[in-house]
Structure formats: structure tokens, C-alpha cells
Amino acid sequence: MRIGVIGAGLLGAGVALELAARGHDVDVFEREGACLSQASRQNEGKVHLGFVYGHDRSLATARLMARGAYSFAPIVRRWLDLDTLPLDVSAPFHYLVHRDSLCSSEELAAFYAQVVDIAAHESGRPGASYLEVPGAPCCRRLTAGERARVAGDGIVDAYLTSELAVDPAPLASLVRQRLSEDPRVAVHLRTTATSVTISTDEVRLEMAGPDGVRDDAFDHVVNASWDDLLRLDRTAGVDPRGPWSYRLKRYLRVRAVGDTALPAATIVLGAFGDIVPYGGGDLFLSWYPAGCTGLTTALRHPEVGHRLGSDGEACLRAAIHAPLAGLVPALAGLPDEAIEGAAVEGGIILAQGTTDVTDHESGLHARSDVGPRSFGRYHTVDTGKWTVAPLFARALARRIAGAA
Numbered sequence: 001m002r003i004g005v006i007g008a009g010l011l012g013a014g015v016a017l018e019l020a021a022r023g024h025d026v027d028v029f030e031r032e033g034a035c036l037s038q039a040s041r042q043n044e045g046k047v048h049l050g051f052v053y054g055h056d057r058s059l060a061t062a063r064l065m066a067r068g069a070y071s072f073a074p075i076v077r078r079w080l081d082l083d084t085l086p087l088d089v090s091a092p093f094h095y096l097v098h099r100d101s102l103c104s105s106e107e108l109a110a111f112y113a114q115v116v117d118i119a120a121h122e123s124g125r126p127g128a129s130y131l132e133v134p135g136a137p138c139c140r141r142l143t144a145g146e147r148a149r150v151a152g153d154g155i156v157d158a159y160l161t162s163e164l165a166v167d168p169a170p171l172a173s174l175v176r177q178r179l180s181e182d183p184r185v186a187v188h189l190r191t192t193a194t195s196v197t198i199s200t201d202e203v204r205l206e207m208a209g210p211d212g213v214r215d216d217a218f219d220h221v222v223n224a225s226w227d228d229l230l231r232l233d234r235t236a237g238v239d240p241r242g243p244w245s246y247r248l249k250r251y252l253r254v255r256a257v258g259d260t261a262l263p264a265a266t267i268v269l270g271a272f273g274d275i276v277p278y279g280g281g282d283l284f285l286s287w288y289p290a291g292c293t294g295l296t297t298a299l300r301h302p303e304v305g306h307r308l309g310s311d312g313e314a315c316l317r318a319a320i321h322a323p324l325a326g327l328v329p330a331l332a333g334l335p336d337e338a339i340e341g342a343a344v345e346g347g348i349i350l351a352q353g354t355t356d357v358t359d360h361e362s363g364l365h366a367r368s369d370v371g372p373r374s375f376g377r378y379h380t381v382d383t384g385k386w387t388v389a390p391l392f393a394r395a396l397a398r399r400i401a402g403a404a
Contacts (some may be wrong), residue, residue, distance in 0.1 A: 014393030060368035068388030112149035250346035
């Protein structure tokens with residue numbers, strides 16, 4: 001079979017490698033000038049166990065995240081044909097409960113205990129591995145003294161978990177290289193899919209690229225485009241699962257902060273932020289109120305590719321660093337030049353729900369109703385979270401190969 005894949009993020013690259021390994025020829029169409037350069041690289045790299053989804057009382061999101069987390073490294077290791085993955089892993093995450101949290105500390109404590117049980121169950125599956133790091137999943141409430149050493153005013157409780165993040169940039173480079181070397185995968189860069197037409201025995205894809213506009217026919221087409229997912233689905237006659245929204249989340253990538261004693265931390269639960277020091281020395285900083293812009297229910301976010309300019313970036317650096325340093329005092333010790341020289345990066349977030357995370361009833365508090373949907377020979381994938389991209393890529397490749 002010949003398969004077309006729209007979008008070369010972690011999901012699209014994974015589907016292509018899975019299908020190529022099964023003997024199929026795959027054409028990958030990527031709008032940017034490099035594979036895995038957008039949302040799959042521009043995120044904090046947290047491999048979620050489910051702790052951050054404390055408002056999904058059904059536990060469905062926690063179950064899905066744990067399944068994805070314990071299959072993430074084994075699947076990617078197989079893609080790369082490596083005995084072990086050279087991952088740049090963070091320290092275990094602290095969950096810092098903000099005084100304005102949407103959930104009380106007692107509610108979160110009960111939820112975290114359930115997350116640990118779910119993760120422990122997933123860890124017992126054959127071949128399961130959480131980033132190849134030994135040890136059982138855990139979550140421990142910090143004493144008042146321990147909390148004071150990590151967090152400042154505004155944090156009313158704190159938990160140390162076994163959750164980790166992986167620096168997505170070097171991982172993206174590894175997958176990109178592997179994709180370029182596979183003889184059954186043809187990558188077409190700077191090529192934008194414009195429309196999809198589904199018929200009984202083929203799917204036609206119209207594309208605009210360096211050589212102009214053309215169309216081609218495939219046995220199957222996978223829409224893994226993420227920020228253009230819904231618009232392309234609409235051209236194929238496919239509607240979203242339900243109400244949706246796009247957001248653009250910007251963050252700081254602080255280069256080579258070295259051995260600065262910074263905790264990996266997520267501030268919960270609401271519109272707060274994250275601190276992720278990677279083992280290689282770089283630091284990820286996000287503060288949602290300043291970095292997240294333009295929640296929209298359009299079929300595509302209007303700020304895709306938008307640049308802030310030097311003045312806008314300088315303002316954003318201060319607006320992200322200052323409130324985080326107020327909650328985690330160790331951040332205040334970073335040299336001014338480190339913050340001033342931080343790269344401002346960002347990625348699109350697609351989620352179900354039309355109100356922001358400050359709304360108790362927002363659909364953004366869950367990521368369980370996601371994954372591949374198939375309409376004959378056309379397949380569209382709302383990944384939901386980076387954590388589950390390898391899981392969904394494998395599942396969809398098995399579905400397509402089985403259809404053959």
C-alpha cells in the first residue's frame with residue numbers, strides 16, 4: 001500500500017515509521033522546513049502519568065496518560081532501533097498547590113493516590129517502562145519544612161511525584177534523523193495539504209509545495225497535522241468530535257543554566273505554570289496567564305507562525321519569570337543575562353472545550369476523548385497530549401496494516 005501522512009510531528013513520524021516497518025511506502029507532507037519542529041518539539045516534554053488532570057474525576061485521562069507513559073520509551077526505542085534511549089530526563093516533578101487552586105489540597109491528595117495506583121497497574125504490563133527509569137510510581141506530600149525549601153508564599157501544599165519530563169528537542173532530532181534514513185519513507189518539506197477527498201478505493205490529497213499545486217492518490221491518508229487538523233477534516237467532510245478550542249502557548253527556553261538547584265515543578269490547579277530543568281542544563285519556564293494567547297474556536301489558530309518582535313519578547317520574558325520566581329524563589333537566583341537571553345518559543349494546543357482552564361467545567365480539564373478516528377481510508381488523529389503520540393501511532397498503523 002501507499003500511504004500519505006499529513007504532518008511530521010511525533011505522531012506523523014511515528015505512523016510513517018510503523019507502516020514502513022510493515023513493508024508499506026509512505027509519503028510524509030510537512031508544512032515547515034524540518035520535521036518535528038513545531039508542537040512535538042515546542043513543549044515541556046512532560047511524560048504525563050495523569051497528576052495534572054485532577055479535575056477529571058472519572059480518572060479516564062489519568063488512565064490514558066499512564067498507558068501512554070509506560071509505552072512511550074519502548075515504542076520510540078523500537079522506532080530508533082536502539083537498545084536504550086539517550087533521553088535527557090528532568091528530576092521528578094513537584095506538584096505545588098497554589099492558594100487559588102481549583103481543587104483543594106485534600107481533593108488533590110485523594111486524586112494523586114488514585115493516579116499512583118493506576119500507574120502501578122500500567123507498570124506491570126509486559127514490556128512496560130517509564131522512560132527506562134527504575135522504581136515504582138509514587139507521590140509523597142512534603143512536610144512544611146520541605147515545602148519551604150522549594151516554594152514561597154502563594155503555595156499552600158506540595159507533593160513530590162515520580163513524574164518526569166524529557167527534553168523534546170534532542171529527541172526530535174533523533175526521530176527526524178531516523179525518518180530521513182528510512183528507504184520506504186519519502187519526506188516532502190514546505191508542502192501544505194490544502195484539501196482531502198475520500199472515495200471508496202482511494203483518498204486524494206491536494207497539496208501546495210515548492211513546485212506549485214498538485215494532487216495525488218493514496219490507499220490511505222493520515223491527518224496528523226495538529227494545528228490544521230480540523231480545517232483539513234472539514235474539507236474531507238469530517239466534523240470534530242465536539243466543541244473545541246485552539247490556544248497558542250509561549251514559553252521560555254533558558255540556555256545552559258547548568259547545575260542551578262532548581263526543582264522540576266508544576267503549579268496546580270489552574271492557569272499557572274511549569275518549571276522544567278533538563279539534565280542537559282537547559283530550562284523550560286511557562287506562566288500561563290502571560291504566555292497563553294488567543295483561545296479561539298476557529299478551525300485554525302490565527303497566530304500560527306506569528307512572531308512577537310524583540311520588544312514583545314522582552315516583555316514576555318519578564319512576565320513569565322517574575323511570577324514564577326515569586327512562587328519558586330530559587331528562580332530569582334538566575335542571572336539577569338540568562339533570562340534576557342532566553343529563547344521565546346511556543347506551540348499550538350488543540351483541546352475539546354470552549355472555555356479556559358479557570359472554568360471548573362471546562363473541557364480542557366480532560367484529555368481522554370482523543371485518538372485516531374477512521375472514515376474509510378481517511379484517518380484523523382487528535383493526539384491530545386505528546387505523551388500518547390507513540391501509543392496512538394502504533395495503534396493507527398496496526399489498523400491501517402490490518403485493513404490491507
